Amino acid sequence: AGTLDDVKARDKLQCGVNTGLVGFASPDANGEWQGFDVAVCRAIAAAVLGDSSKVEFISTTGKTRFTALASGEIDVLARNTTWTFSRDVDLKFEFTGVNYYDGQGFMVPKDLGVSSAKELDGATVCIQTGTTTELNLADFFRANNISYEPVPIETDSEAQQQYLAGACDTYTTDASGLAATRATFDDPGAHVVLPEIVSKEPLGPLVRHGDAEWGDIVRWTLNALIAAEELGVTSANVAELSSGTGNPEINRLLGTEGTLGEMLGLDAEWAKRAIMVSGNYGEIFAKNIGVDTPVGLARGLNAQWTEGGLLYAPPFR
Amino acid sequence: MSTLTDPPKDNFRLSMLFNDTRYRSLTFQAIAAILVALSIFYLGSNLLTNLEEAGLNISFAFFQNPAGYDINQRLVEYSSQSSHGRAALVGALNTLLVAFLACITATIFGVVAGVLRLSKNWLISKLMAVYVEIFRNIPVLIWIIIIFTIMTAVMPAPRAFRGDDATASMLLDMFAFTNRGVYIPMPYFEHGLFASAQGNWLLVIAGLIGSFFGARAINRWAAAKQEATGERPKTLLPLLAVWFVPLIVLMFVLGLAWELPALKGFNFKGGIKVGGPLIALWFALSIYTGAFIAENVRAGIQAVSKGQTEAAAALGLRPSRVMNLVVLPQALRVIIPPLISHYLNITKNSSLAIVVGYADITATLGGITLNQTGRAIECVLLLMAFYLTVSLVTSLVMNFYNASVKLKER
Amino acid sequence: MSELAIEREIDRSKMQVSDEVAIQISGMNKWYGSFHVLRDINLTVNRGERIVIAGPSGSGKSTLIRCLNALEEHQQGQIIVDGTELTSDLKNIDKIRSEVGMCFQHFNLFPHLTILENCTLAPIWVRKVPKKEAEERAMHFLEKVKIPDQAHKYPGMLSGGQQQRVAIARSLCMMPRIMLFDEPTSALDPEMIKEVLDTMIELAEEGMTMLCVTHEMGFARQVANRVIFMADGQIVEQNEPEEFFNNPQSERTQQFLSQILGH
């Protein structure tokens, strides 16, 4: 059976997330999962099942995530997973879009006096393993013909400890992760993230190959969140807008016009529910990782195309 | 057997499959075989359908592809352009390296603690008991993490060596203990006889081998002398001479010099580096397993009855001789079999290297390679095959040993 | 226990006791913790004497024997063995141990060494005897105890009686002038007891000074020239065997003998 039917039958979405990365996916003191990736899962659950709490979060490590998805243990993987050719083609997964344009960066203590990653010749580098980080790192240093000593570490907490104790000169992972980590430091101001971004890391939710119906639902839920920001639909006004507006695109998005929901195999209000959960893309971003949060990420590449960013939702028609 | 010459008189009946001792075991084995075959078939067909559904296949071709990642601790040439297979090899060697080192130190810890635990000194024996109990009763994973954390937190970072107000300094200007590892001087030859460093080292090794045979000859001579005259000649000086004179001459001829580690850039450069993860894992495994070995050693020595020591003492043997000639040879028979299984445990526990970032085979083949290629089944199978080979080889050796030292009884 | 008939003629003529003092114990006391095991022991043993020590279990017989060999320390009094005083001085202890052989109840052979190696170990390492000579000597004593053909077996392959005889041979290889026996036959089956006693009688006939803790009354009667009875850490009575058995003086002795012979 298709994944959609499974999810409906189960009445629960199983969503693979990180084991704990502040801002993206981590349980809070009450054990509630919070974060940017988590919000995407909740939106999908709301769209499909009508209830954003009908999600089961399954924490995965870099090692277990692909098996979990391939074997059907999870329906969608919303964990900072880079969209690469081989994952898409060879591992038979389907990336449904990009929810965060990331790139691998370096964090160093300010007093190290380094201002560019190219000055890191001979440095000891702590790497959080489990994504494409090791490969990018190797490529970057080789391309610049400088040497380094990698220290691959499994979890963020151990990597932090190494980095803070000075056992590594620099800590590298996706820039978003760096920011999230820095946010938890005692004195975040004493550390800087270097300007070089050594890789393209388009992160996005992915599903199994071959279930196009389910892939569409995930893809268009994400697009709905993005489009909602572009169209000015927010969690505050979505109820009001869903009674009908002059903008046909909004109407189609919120289901007051056309039969987009039906085409997806859902009802008409799917997108409305998704947006209601925690708002549009911009709201989710601001709430979890935006400049006002401890993580403190600027929108940068993740701004709407209209604002000079890369976010560009295909038209809803 | 003669059953063949004396065929069953009654004809075969179906009930005999269960009632006749001759067929019964065949029946049961057939049933068991069928059940096992069925479950293997079931699991296998599940695997195949699952793989097919996911569009995957089982293939080890990825082994030749470039790995693309770097490894900081390696015993053979390796770069990020080497293949996944080579990365696995580097990991395998690293596993063997840390296991080998830890086996040695764990034995030392264990023997010292085990012997001290039997000491007449109350405080020492109690301290050793505390050591044994504390380490045995807390998971090795927690120990590895704690020791790694202590190491990074307590040892100075290379940064601390820098500048005028350096808070740390090198020992004798030769050794640097940092939280990234320990740097020690590296010997090299200034006017070697061979162009390549390897050639010169081979020469040194050849010298050492020569010394070894020389020392053996001296010992043999001493033993022969003892057999003939009863007195064992003093061999300390000749032994020292035969070990050190050729070595010193060789060093002089080759022009031995030391490359000292020095702080350059971010790190110490030069000398030999023993990485922090290696040290932490090595130390954690040895001190944890040492606690178990201590118990074995104690049990082994205690297994030699008091009567043996008394009999030897009554014959006039001195305590050190009693230990060497009577107690140890007997205790070793008790100690060695569990010791070997502790060595295997060290090898297996070294797979926890991933929590300290040491690149053993679980971290390379079962970690980064698995991550990058997503070939879970292949990687895990190979990983298990590696450990299985190591332990089977060890137990094979073990069985030979056991058979050879078994006490002769009637 | 059983009064074993010793069948062969025993030649007491050779068992001469000389005037020379072999062991002199005076005013010796020993405590285990606060438990007073040996109380004011005074005993002189001349060269050539064969002394049997008897007494109820726990009376301190083994302890006494073991003190003579410095396997246990005594805390008060003097023990002089062969002219050497037993003090905590290691030299003296070594000297005394090489003069005094000892046989234990449970033989305590070294199971990882062959019979021959058991016998040559101490001569080679303590007496510094060349190996070949040590082996010849060992074979000589193994012949004496009638098991030269077992020389290359391991102790585990021998019967109890054979093992005890090896233990005796092993002590003899150190050429001791005094032999101590602590219940050498009590762990053995009846047939084997005979083999071991025979060996001991032969030793006695050769004039060896012997102290023997045993309950073999046949042996005591026919071989010993003195029987010492201990109780509660004291020497309660000593006498010639005939007198001792036929005419015990103290009440404790009478009671003990009635128990042991009345069986």
Place this chain on the structure above:
Amino acid sequence: MSELAIEREIDRSKMQVSDEVAIQISGMNKWYGSFHVLRDINLTVNRGERIVIAGPSGSGKSTLIRCLNALEEHQQGQIIVDGTELTSDLKNIDKIRSEVGMCFQHFNLFPHLTILENCTLAPIWVRKVPKKEAEERAMHFLEKVKIPDQAHKYPGMLSGGQQQRVAIARSLCMMPRIMLFDEPTSALDPEMIKEVLDTMIELAEEGMTMLCVTHEMGFARQVANRVIFMADGQIVEQNEPEEFFNNPQSERTQQFLSQILGH
């Protein structure tokens, strides 16, 4: 070994031998690997016979006894016990085992069960006797071997002789028609041997068919009606006890008897 005097009057009148065949062994051969332990054994035992099997160690006595009970397989020849042929058919084996009781040298009581449980176990599980009845029967046989008061103790608390008697009672609880004994007294002290032999004599007096490997010649003389001498896996000689002891025919037998009695 010792010729133990059996003190009580033995009533041989009840020990009638009937004509009925209890055990019939013909042309039986057995090998351990390539070692030929039992060679062409032919033996007929009538109901009520008391047969003692003697012979030097390793001659195959135990093996013969154990073949009768299918504890060992034989490879050639025929064994018919009580009309049932011993084949590899489990049914036959079960049948024969429930007709034949066996006592071992080392008793082999079950140490985790009380004496009573030891005795009721097999009747309950093999014969499907109700527990109550089984217990009554067990008490009856325990009385017969004179230890009903120990019924609730564990084997470890009993002396060797008592344990052996329990073992006999345990076999009897299965109401066997034939009893096999494999050196039932050789692990016991002399006093205890008597207790056990007494029990066996009583059994004989009741007409039980018995095959007994033993070196108790007193028992053989007075109770057995046939003595079988085995050597090297063969039956070398068989005869009535008086004839056998006083007038052994073969050289092997003479030699054996001289050893065993001359001691």
Place this chain on the structure above:
Amino acid sequence: MSEQNSVAFVATESIPPSPPPANQTGVVKWLRENLFSNWQSSLLTLVSLYLIYVILSTFLPWVLNGVWTTSSLTECREVLEGRFGACFSVLTERWNQLLFGFNYPSDQYWRPTLAFVFMLIAIAPVLFFDLPRKMLAFTVAYPFVAFWLIWGGTIMAPIVAFLGCAAAAFVFGAYGKNNFALGFIGAIVAAFAVWIIGTMLIPDGANEGAWLEHVPSRDLGGFMLNMMLGVTCVSLSIPLGIALALGRQSNMPLIKGMCVIFIEFVRGVPLITLLFVASVMLSYFFPPDANVDLFVRVVIMMTLFSAAYVAEVIRGGLAALPKGQYEAADSLGLDYPQAMRLIILPQALKISIPGIVNVAVGLFKDTTLVSVISLFDLVGMIRGPILGGSAEWNGVYWELWGFAALLFFVVCYGISQYSQWLERRLATDHH
């Protein structure tokens, strides 16, 4: 016969025991004998005293200055005002998470706690033979009670499970006495029949609004998860271990061979690779729609793992039994299953208990490895959400790891003391 000196001597009075000389008693003697008997010993004593001093002088102030009541590390540091002290407040604040994981509903903590208390009661008669055998009834019921308490949901599930087992026991009791194979197969069939019918009877949404709220197994965590894995896997592995040990002892080459291969295989690989199998491989071996959750997969692998070790222990116990016990059972006409069940296993298992307890301690310690495959046991909680995922408690390594170590030490040391007690007791037992 010429004895020169008259040897006759009779003690006239008995010498009363006197106290040992003064230098042989008292504290001084104890010190001299046990601490300063020679210079090496004295040196060792002094070195160890110094070592103890150093450790205590750093450790004690740290503990005594400890702060227990703040809500974050920064706050704690403020309270400490630069003094050297521990921030134990992480323990008080995250206490429940450390014990139960972060997902277990906080108003339901009483359930695992109660299950834990029940466990102590249920396990007591197994560990202490002197307790009344009637308590075993509770032990039998415990798995079902505990299952229901911890997972909650409809009470029908444990009841059906229990009924299935009861049916199996009944069928086996009725037929197993006559024919083991028949009884055994019958029992399995009966159990499955009850389970299948029972499962069909349970309505679909039964877990909703059940008396005890249903908690999915991925919400289990913390030390509770270690306990559960340890207890479940050890208990499941004992029957399996027995079967493997019997198989390995059997004289049927095929069965023996399969058992040997299994045992040696499992003992030859590290547990962590088996956990990798559970986390990344096993789902490929189940039917496509089975969706067995990670907890169950881990339980399967760990059970197999400890079964291999238990099997070796039991094999030792079987080998320790004299051959006469087997022969006596045979000669009484008991068949193989009867002989095993009534004679051999009761004795062999008793001998094996200390060994099994050691395996249990080892396995319990090894449950921490599940943190490597992203289960949130105690170690996983500390490494993941608390140290890595929370801004408040970033960097309180010592307190957390010290706590984890202490918790494991208390449990494991307790168990190993028990096993030593048991060994002593078995050694002196006369039955």
